[in-house]
Amino acid sequence: MSTKRTGPNQHEQIIADARKSRELREKAYRDQALGMYPHLCGRCGREFEGKKLRELTVHHKDHNHENNPSDGSNWELLCFYCHDNEHQKYLEAGSGDTPVPAGERNQPAMHKPFAGLEDLLKKMGR
Numbered sequence: 001m002s003t004k005r006t007g008p009n010q011h012e013q014i015i016a017d018a019r020k021s022r023e024l025r026e027k028a029y030r031d032q033a034l035g036m037y038p039h040l041c042g043r044c045g046r047e048f049e050g051k052k053l054r055e056l057t058v059h060h061k062d063h064n065h066e067n068n069p070s071d072g073s074n075w076e077l078l079c080f081y082c083h084d085n086e087h088q089k090y091l092e093a094g095s096g097d098t099p100v101p102a103g104e105r106n107q108p109a110m111h112k113p114f115a116g117l118e119d120l121l122k123k124m125g126r
Contacts, residue, residue, distance in 0.1 A: 029058060029068045029075065030057075030058050032070070032072065033058045033072055033075045033077060034053070034077070037072070037075075037076075038077075039053060039056060039077070040056075040077070041056065041077065041078050041082050042059075042076040042077055042078055042082070043078055043079075043082035043086070044079060044081070044082055045112070045113055046079055046113075047113065048079070055079055055080050056077050056078070057077070057078055057079070057080060057083045058076075058077060058078075059075065059076050059077070059078045059083050059086055060074050060075060061075070061076060062074055063090060
């Protein structure tokens with residue numbers, strides 16, 4: 001029985017190809033998500049535009065990066081900070097394989113970017 005051996009260059013090429021494939025897949029669903037959802041964080045409510053748009057990430061609600069339905073039902077846009085926090089909660093809920101309990105997921109946004117806007121506009125006479 002013979003086994004096919006691969007050299008270091010072949011391993012490096014395999015790894016580079018896998019990374020490129022992942023980046024292309026991520027870009028495809030990120031572009032889709034940015035096209036279908038408003039550019040704001042689903043947790044804190046911060047808005048993103050221009051160069052800051054790169055701080056908005058696509059979070060997979062079920063934590064399965066292979067589950068990318070075309071209707072976007074497994075995605076939500078989160079800023080870097082909220083995305084890291086979401087994954088930390090997921091890890092703390094168990095061994096990392098246990099999902100976060102339903103009551104702790106999808107908490108409503110606490111940030112109210114337009115709070116007090118109506119009063120401010122009235123004061124300005126508009």
